[in-house]
Amino acid sequence: MKKLAIQLIVLFLVQFNGFAQQQGQEGVDSLQLLLPNIHEDTSLVNTWVKISIEFKNVNPDSGIYYGNLALEKAKNIKWLPGQIHALSTIASNYSRKGVFEKALSTYNQSTGLARETGDSASIAKGLLGISTVYRNLGDFKKAIKIANEGLLISKASGDKFQMASTYNLLGIIAMGQEKYREALNHFDSSLTAALASNNLTIVAYSYSNSGSAFANLGDFSKALEFQFKALEIENQLGDNYGIATEYGSISEDYMGMYRQQLKPAYIDSAIKYSEIGITMIRKCDDLLDLSIMTFSLSEIYKTKKNYQKALELFNDATILKDSLFSHDSQKKIREIELKQQEIIHDNEIKIQELEINRQKIFRNFSLAGIAILLLFVIIVVRQRNRVKKEKARSEELLLNILPFEIAEELKSTGTTTAKDFSEVTVLFTDFK
Numbered sequence: 001m002k003k004l005a006i007q008l009i010v011l012f013l014v015q016f017n018g019f020a021q022q023q024g025q026e027g028v029d030s031l032q033l034l035l036p037n038i039h040e041d042t043s044l045v046n047t048w049v050k051i052s053i054e055f056k057n058v059n060p061d062s063g064i065y066y067g068n069l070a071l072e073k074a075k076n077i078k079w080l081p082g083q084i085h086a087l088s089t090i091a092s093n094y095s096r097k098g099v100f101e102k103a104l105s106t107y108n109q110s111t112g113l114a115r116e117t118g119d120s121a122s123i124a125k126g127l128l129g130i131s132t133v134y135r136n137l138g139d140f141k142k143a144i145k146i147a148n149e150g151l152l153i154s155k156a157s158g159d160k161f162q163m164a165s166t167y168n169l170l171g172i173i174a175m176g177q178e179k180y181r182e183a184l185n186h187f188d189s190s191l192t193a194a195l196a197s198n199n200l201t202i203v204a205y206s207y208s209n210s211g212s213a214f215a216n217l218g219d220f221s222k223a224l225e226f227q228f229k230a231l232e233i234e235n236q237l238g239d240n241y242g243i244a245t246e247y248g249s250i251s252e253d254y255m256g257m258y259r260q261q262l263k264p265a266y267i268d269s270a271i272k273y274s275e276i277g278i279t280m281i282r283k284c285d286d287l288l289d290l291s292i293m294t295f296s297l298s299e300i301y302k303t304k305k306n307y308q309k310a311l312e313l314f315n316d317a318t319i320l321k322d323s324l325f326s327h328d329s330q331k332k333i334r335e336i337e338l339k340q341q342e343i344i345h346d347n348e349i350k351i352q353e354l355e356i357n358r359q360k361i362f363r364n365f366s367l368a369g370i371a372i373l374l375l376f377v378i379i380v381v382r383q384r385n386r387v388k389k390e391k392a393r394s395e396e397l398l399l400n401i402l403p404f405e406i407a408e409e410l411k412s413t414g415t416t417t418a419k420d421f422s423e424v425t426v427l428f429t430d431f432k
Contacts (some may be wrong), residue, residue: 045070045082052089056096063093084113084122088129095133103133120157124150128166135173143173160197164190168205171213180213187213204233204242211249220256227253241284247277248293255300270300291320 048070055063067090074082087110094103111126127150134143147170154162171186187210194202211226227250234242251274258266274297281290298313 041073041077042079042082045074045077045079045086048073049082049085049089052086052093056089056093060093060097063096064090067093080113080117081119081122084110084117084119087113088122088126091129095129095136098136100133100137104130107133120153121159121162124153124157124159124162124166126150127153128162128169131166131169131173135169135176140173140177144170147173160193161199161202164193164197164199164202164206167193168202168209171209175209175213175216178216180216183213184210200233200237201239204230204237204239207233208246208249211253215249215253215256218256218260220253220260223253223256224250240280241286244277244280244284244289244293247273247280248296251277251296251300255303258303267300267304271297271304274300287320287323291317294320 052067071086091106114122167190174183191206207230215223254270301310
């Protein structure tokens with residue numbers, strides 16, 4: 001059951017990384033049509049999304065941080081596909097962290113945008129994520145309903161990769177309900193679709209999960225058959241973590257056969273494959289699984305009545321567990337530092353927005369001031385021209401009535417001095 005949970009987590013990482021590959025030529029052609037409209041910053045969005053994915057199984061808080069950077073940039077350049085992928089990645093990090101309510105709301109945002117754009121692959125992927133969250137919450141009925149909705153979309157679009165992923169999830173849900181025969185049917189359908197899409201990772205999951213189902217039914221010979229098939233593919237893929245967990249499952253199957261038949265050869269095989277698994281998991285620097293596998297090997301030696309070896313391994317597992325707690329403390333410190341960086345980043349964004357608004361207000365006020373000044377100048381100039389015209393008209397009229405000397409005296413002093421003339425001539429005329 002532990003192997004199934006691990007595979008379910010890894011499934012979404014593989015699913016996202018394999019997204020472009022599984023679309024086929026039709027998906028490539030449609031992307032080429034969009035290339036002229038793609039902003040150069042889309043590469044930055046994709047990089048942050050990939051970083052977010054890489055952090056998911058190591059530090060989900062970091063994954064959420066980088067996912068939000070990708071989402072913010074995608075919104076700024078109005079790139080909907082980038083927003084969809086960023087939201088989906090953020091949701092998967094919340095799910096990995098166990099914050100399921102936030103995971104659901106974020107998956108719903110991603111799926112909503114995918115529906116707006118008609119992106120069937122992203123719709124199905126979002127529904128798979130939502131179904132996974134409900135499965136983790138133990139709401140199997142809702143998980144199955146949503147998974148089947150996504151399965152119908154994948155079938156309609158002929159998306160074999162998404163079909164394989166969804167069938168695999170349905171099988172895992174059936175395992176959680178202890179419906180092992182039903183689970184085997186789903187894993188078989190997942191295997192068929194995975195082979196059709198040439199996705200070896202999902203093929204390995206299908207084989208491995210089928211082995212787990214047979215083990216739960218008590219058919220350990222059949223379980224080993226499927227686990228060795230899964231191991232062969234994991235070796236092809238070079239996935240050390242997958243190889244290590246397969247060896248662990250094979251060891252458990254041999255122990256199951258030993259309990260049924262009590263043949264010493266089976267317990268020796270269990271020890272052999274468990275030790276190989278531990279060697280492989282050390283390469284992955286995974287303290288949690290290393291401590292679990294070391295404890296399991298301790299139990300095998302205890303069953304074999306080699307109590308000294310069992311005690312040594314038990315002490316090793318305890319030390320690993322203590323180291324894990326120390327590692328978790330360091331991780332918490334890193335998370336706090338990352339949170340501080342996120343707050344600083346948010347504050348920088350807010351400061352930038354305030355500065356932009358301040359500049360806009362200053363620019364608007366400056367433009368308004370310039371406009372008012374221009375209007376004032378225009379009014380003054382027009383008034384001055386009007387006064388000049390009226391003055392010129394008044395002077396012209398005055399000169400038509402009075403002699404030049406009298407008119408100039410009136411203009412200068414406002415009065416005229418009376419003059420005495422000894423002789424004058426008066427002319428009366430009628431102009432026509």
